[in-house]
Amino acid sequence: xxxxxxxxxxxxxxxxxxxxxxxxxxxxxxxxxxxxxxxxxxxxxxxxxxxxxxxxxxxxxxxxxxxxxxxxxxxxxxxxxxxxxxxxxxxxxxxxxxxxxxxxxxxxxxxxxxxxxxxxxxxxxxxxxxxxxxxxxxxxxxxxxxxxxxxxxxxxxxxxxxxxxxxxxxxxxxxxxxxxxxxxxxxxxxxxxxxxxxxxxxxxxxxxxxxxxxxxxxxxxxxxxxxxxxxxxxxxxxxxxxxxxxxxxxxxxxxxxxxxxxxxxxxxxxxxxxxxxxxxxxxxxxxxxxxxxxxxxxxxxxxxxxxxxxxxxxxxxxxxxxxxxxxxxxxxxxxxxxxxxxxxxxxxxxxxxxx
Amino acid sequence: xxxxxxxxxxxxxxxxxxxxxxxxxxxxxxxxxxxxxxxxxxxxxxxxxxxxxxxxxxxxxxxxxxxxxxxxxxxxxxxxxxxxxxxxxxxxxxxxxxxxxxxxxxxxxxxxxxxxxxxxxxxxxxxxxxxxxxxxxxxxxxxxxxxxxxxxxxxxxxxxxxxxxxxxxxxxxxxxxxxxxxxxxxxxxxxxxxxxxxxxxxxxxxxxxxxxxxxxxxxxxxxxxxxxxxxxxxxxxxxxxxxxxxxxxxxxxxxxxxxxxxxxxxxxxxxxxxxxxxxxxxxxxxxxxxxxxxxxxxx
Ligand SMILES: Nc1ncnc2c1ncn2[C@@H]1O[C@H](COP(=O)(O)OP(=O)(O)O)[C@@H](O)[C@H]1O
Ligand SMILES: [Mg+2]
Numbered sequence: 279x280x281x282x283x284x285x286x287x288x289x290x291x292x293x294x295x296x297x298x299x300x301x302x303x304x305x306x307x308x309x310x311x312x313x314x315x316x317x318x319x320x321x322x323x324x325x326x327x328x329x330x331x332x333x334x335x336x337x338x339x340x341x342x343x344x345x346x347x348x349x350x351x352x353x354x355x356x357x358x359x360x361x362x363x364x365x366x367x368x369x370x371x372x373x374x375x376x377x378x379x380x381x382x383x384x385x386x387x388x389x390x391x392x393x394x395x396x397x398x399x400x401x402x403x404x405x406x407x408x409x410x411x412x413x414x415x416x417x418x419x420x421x422x423x424x425x426x427x428x429x430x431x432x433x434x435x436x437x438x439x440x441x442x443x444x445x446x447x448x449x450x451x452x453x454x455x456x457x458x459x460x461x462x463x464x465x466x467x468x469x470x471x472x473x474x475x476x477x478x479x480x481x482x483x484x485x486x487x488x489x490x491x492x493x494x495x496x497x498x499x500x501x502x503x504x505x506x507x508x509x510x511x512x513x514x515x516x517x518x519x520x521x522x523x524x525x526x527x528x529x530x531x532x533x534x535x536x537x538x539x540x541x542x543x544x545x546x547x548x549x550x551x552x553x554x555x556x557x558x559x560x561x562x563x564x565x566x567x568x569x570x571x572x573x574x575x576x577x578x579x580x581x582x583x584x585x586x587x588x589x590x591x592x593x594x595x596x597x598x599x600x601x602x603x604x605x606x607x608x609x610x611x612x613x614x615x616x617x618x619x620x621x622x623x624x625x626x627x628x629x630x631x632x633x
Numbered sequence: 634x635x636x637x638x639x640x641x642x643x644x645x646x647x648x649x650x651x652x653x654x655x656x657x658x659x660x661x662x663x664x665x666x667x668x669x670x671x672x673x674x675x676x677x678x679x680x681x682x683x684x685x686x687x688x689x690x691x692x693x694x695x696x697x698x699x700x701x702x703x704x705x706x707x708x709x710x711x712x713x714x715x716x717x718x719x720x721x722x723x724x725x726x727x728x729x730x731x732x733x734x735x736x737x738x739x740x741x742x743x744x745x746x747x748x749x750x751x752x753x754x755x756x757x758x759x760x761x762x763x764x765x766x767x768x769x770x771x772x773x774x775x776x777x778x779x780x781x782x783x784x785x786x787x788x789x790x791x792x793x794x795x796x797x798x799x800x801x802x803x804x805x806x807x808x809x810x811x812x813x814x815x816x817x818x819x820x821x822x823x824x825x826x827x828x829x830x831x832x833x834x835x836x837x838x839x840x841x842x843x844x845x846x847x848x849x850x851x852x853x854x855x856x857x858x859x860x861x862x863x864x865x866x867x868x869x870x871x872x873x874x875x876x877x878x879x880x881x882x883x884x885x886x887x888x889x890x891x892x893x894x895x896x897x898x899x900x901x902x903x904x905x906x907x908x909x910x911x912x913x914x915x916x917x918x919x920x921x922x923x924x925x926x927x928x929x930x931x932x
Contacts, residue, residue: 334835356835357838364832364833385839433837
């Protein structure tokens with residue numbers, strides 16, 4: 279793993295308002311050097327705003343951003359050792375691909391032979407050497423995206439900001455680029471701050487993820503942490519697929535709660551620190567198995583074929599809908615609609631959430 | 634886009650007829666008429682006699698003395714008028730660009746709602762006839778006009794500045810007449826400009842000045858070129874401003890041509906010839922520009 283954990287970017291109590299609109303309500307984040315850090319959240323939650331503050335295109339309303347320990351409030355964007363891959367790439371339309379990639383180097387005062395060589399290397403890295411003399415308009419979306427990436431990486435920034443760089447690509451390309459981006463980050467050792475609204479993208483690439491909603495950071499953690507131990511209703515609902523049930527909470531002690539499901543089934547599960555009363559319980563569909571004679575009973579409504587998986591839609595005793603996911607293995611027995619089945623919750627399937 | 638939907642093809646030809654008619658009647662026909670007239674013989678008191686001759690062109694380029702009995706020499710009178718007109722129109726274009734670009738930029742970067750208001754304000758004076766506006770300008774700058782009176786009353790000058798009947802006054806008139814033709818196309822280009830490009834440049838360590846020079850200007854260049862053409866070409870042929878503000882001392886191509894078609898002093902074939910020479914100059918300039926642009930495109 280990483281030898282020492284220096285903090286690349288330290289965001290402290292940052293508030294950003296645009297007139298009446300408050301885009302960020304006091305965001306604090308520490309982003310480690312050499313990390314692949316992702317800002318994940320639905321559209322409009324303030325991800326782009328946070329990136330633009332780091333890049334210097336906007337000024338914070340209050341709070342502070344530090345880059346390797348130094349405040350960058352007074353630094354113009356063209357003096358920050360931070361480069362951006364823009365959402366719609368923002369390639370210079372009148373310049374060839376190689377001139378686009380060499381632009382930052384030229385601005386840094388690198389002479390023509392040196393910057394041509396370096397830009398050539400960057401193009402090689404993104405597999406676009408054959409397109410050096412084309413204009414951006416003559417490239418496909420995926421190719422333009424690579425040029426934007428090469429252009430931002432060429433000056434070897436300390437931090438690379440990526441604003442939904444894959445959102446305009448089709449699925450296959452997007453999946454391939456995820457792997458390449460992650461590889462690139464590991465190879466270069468540059469801190470990546472990656473913005474996306476796609477939770478799958480976030481889970482597959484990131485070292486750490488900050489889940490944002492309505493201008494606030496809801497949770498920061500590894501992919502596993504935010505998936506397995508979401509701190510609140512928003513995170514559980516936004517990350518992956520889950521069953522959310524309103525349950526009666528009797529007792530919470532040492533991170534475990536005793537709860538009663540709507541149908542009367544009573545059991546203990548890991549819990550966020552909440553007071554007894556009614557709260558939301560998250561049950562991950564892939565952590566539930568069909569076990570004859572199990573305590574929790576349900577009736578099958580429908581089975582949805584998803585290829586690698588099967589989705590079994592059932593109703594609990596009180597009629598509330600519930601989803602189970604089964605692997606589509608050869609031995610999987612699929613119950614028909616109307617069948618009464620028993621459900622077994624594996625350890626870690628259920629988690630009580632804060633509101 | 635073009636050629637995409639082939640179901641339009643059978644309709645294309647008939648639909649183009651109005652366009653061709655307009656171009657034919659309003660663009661090609663008058664030019665053709667001019668070309669023909671420039672090779673005809675002049676009728677006294679205006680009009681032409683249908684006799685083919687090169688007299689008009691000869692008169693423009695060659696002199697044989699006051700009574701036509703000396704050896705042929707280059708006639709500098711009209712060439713000088715052309716040179717001065719090109720200079721005036723060039724200065725006018727430069728001034729319009731210097732003032733028009735920031736103006737267009739300012740308008741294009743206002744919030745969408747206020748942009749229309751600014752554009753309206755810019756174009757308001759142009760609802761008034763050009764003649765009226767030029768005469769008004771003359772009233773403003775004449776010896777006992779508000780400009781001179783104002784400057785004298787605050788003690789900045791002792792006597793009135795002699796503005797009327799100078800090249801400066803003509804320049805002022807031209808500038809005022811054609812400024813919107815610079816502002817509007819540049820405005821359209823800047824409005825379409827993607828400001829993320831400027832951010833990308835700043836992100837890649839470019840200063841504001843470098844961003845303007847290397848990114849903004851090249852990207853909005855079509856608007857700038859359109860503006861320059863739209864100002865330069867009519868300024869070159871303008872006659873109201875030189876007539877009304879320049880008096881007898883400053884003579885531009887436009888006035889020269891105008892004079893040939895006015896009253897009994899007129900000479901239609903000569904006026905037509907001057908027009909044809911002007912037209913060929915303009916076309917040549919555009920052609921050179923188009924080729925330069927094409928060469929740059931290939932690069
Ligand atoms: N320049 C701006 N002026 C006014 N409101 C803005 C501006 N930029 C962003 N906002 C608002 O701030 C909020 C967050 O926007 P943004 O950061 O773009 O979200 P995201 O990138 O997560 O989709 C939104 O409500 C948006 O409307
Ligand atoms: Mg965004």
